[in-house]
Amino acid sequence: MRGRFRILLGAAAGVGKTYRMLQEGRQAATEGVDVVIGYLEPHDRPETAALAEGLETLPRRRVEHQGVTLEELDTEALVRRAPELALIDELAHTNAPGSVNPKRYMDIEVVLDAGVDVISTVNVQHLESLNDTVFELTGVRVRETFPDRILDAADEVVLVDLAPEELQERLRAGKVYPKSRVETALENFFRTENLGSLRQLALRELSEDLEARRETRVLDRDAQQAILERILVLVTPQPSSQRLLRRAWRSAQRLGADIDVLYVRRAGATLPEEQTVALAALRRLAQILGAHFLEEESDDLIATVRATVIDRGTTYVYLGTPERRRLEEALHGAFLSRLIEALPGVDLRIAADRGRRRELGP
């Protein structure tokens, strides 16, 4: 049986996620649960390190990379040790090159599959769907991201909250970063308005998560799978894609579905300015509509759509009327036939241009 997964979500570094994780671990150990620290980022914080004392800590896996020794979670050893509860910090972390899994959340999935309960931590800025938003709010492009489905699949998501002013106080007191880094941090990422926006994002994410759980709790997993819809809209940088996305949104409202928007750019292709602007406008529209915008580079549109459908759990693909390219059809077969063949079990909807209804005649 898969282990239970609890995520401690914070707005920024220093709000106390790791501390809370250790407190919960200690409490569980007091109650007789077999607890192991799988990976801990003490961040040179003495209070955190003190709280870890007395809990069994799994030795880290050491990886040599370009002359530097890096330390990672030893997933294999943790699964072998098979505790009842593992504490694993920073789920969005990128593992050292050469690791079995590129990301730590993947290691966590292995541990959960082995039947071990896991408590982990993450900041909201790492959530994939919020990457653009966080960039717009803070000017910082977060490189270490994790897919939303990880948050969705967690059994519990708990917000570890701290008011921006209190966090800044902790920062000034040297409880988050070494004193030499405090001023720079306060002038950049840890500005009050940044922290306020990130806190708002974390609260919103949690409330959406709670709302989704309330709606689906009554159904078992298989039944949910049978009725939940997720729409993927295939767009191009053309005005017609604005219409397509808006129409898909209306369908999504009726179906209670989430929307992903996919633009596949030909590998190495550079868009003319007009299309670059149109693409940016599509991104803005997607944001207003609460859709997730995905951009992929590939020469194989159908394979990319298929991979996205699998990754996002899409049940419904929305596209505009494809342009007929006779040569391509002669060589590879009709685009729609190939798409249908590539997406078994997925509904396809081809949205027509309503303006052309007049061609039907009176």
Added chain:
Amino acid sequence: MRLRRRHPARAAEGAPRLLVPFAGGHLDPAVLDAALRIARADGAVFVPAYLIIVPFSIALDSPLTHEVEVALPLLEAVELRAQNAGVPVDARLERGRSLRDALRRLWDVERFDRILLPVSADERAGFDERDVAWILMHAPTETLALRPASGSVRERVAP
């Protein structure tokens, strides 16, 4: 007899773009007609832009379900009328903390060759005189302010 296939209106590459911003669930049909006439005469792309005001209590990047429910049917009705008139159309939904802010955000990132501004004393139906003064000062391109026909402010383009 050979049937001629009619394709939807398509803009020539680099065609001029006529922006018509509006808000509040209204667009004066007289403004729409004027915009379509001008766009057709200029060979321009008609860009109706529905502007959404996001209150400060809500993050600017929040999904705006309620406002979108009001905006979409109207925007689609406007689009359909443009298509029926044979005018290429490229609609937008934009947002900001005020009408001016939303408009500025739009023209900061997109090229427009002319702006047609529906003016109204009723702020739900268009831009008031302070907005117009600001836009005339700051717009990056030629701006036409169009007064509504008498009594037509409340008339809607039916979604």
